[in-house]
Amino acid sequence: MRRIRSFQPDDRHGVLDQLSRTTQNAIAKTRSDDWLPIDRGLEVFNALVGVLGPERAVDFWRDVVYDSWVGGLLEPLITGARDSGKSTLTLAPEAWALSARDCGEIVLVHGEDRSLRLEARDLPPQLRESLGLQVLFAGALKAMLAFSKLDASVEIDAEGEGPLAFKLVFR
DSSP, rough: OOHHHSHHHHHHHHHHHHHHHHHHHHHHOOOOTTOOOHHHHHHHHHHHHHHOOOHHHHHHHHHHHHHHHSSTTTTHHHHHHHHHHHGGGHHHHHHHHOOOOOOOSEEEEEEEESSEEEEEEOOOOOHHOOOOHHHHHHHHHHHHHHTTTTOOEEEEEEOSSEEEEEEEEOO
């Protein structure tokens, strides 16, 4: 919410106008170590996409997630990864577990064609169907790629009944 409040007036007001007073109050009253119901998060994810559009919302989430690797919620994972030689991308399951509760899991599937597929399995239906969540994941992947200094194309697979998936093909 701090980042949203730092937007230029048109974007700031546009996003805040999309958020219910209940959601804004719940977020304001929640401590950093508390959990928010997924409906509150979805409201924010979808408002960002609705006002900023998908591309700018991806950039927003890329910056938020990148900053969380550097001095934020996810920084402890980096220390462990450096010690074990892991890529930031391999930490996606742990990062999801730290930032979401009772919202499925992220599974890494290694392909034979220099690809990596991140599958979001067993998501609650409202998450699985949310463009806002797809944009959040895309931004998170861009942050992880940038943090790891990796270059990859990203393909989203949100069709059908299977897991929401992102295929990364490394260059």
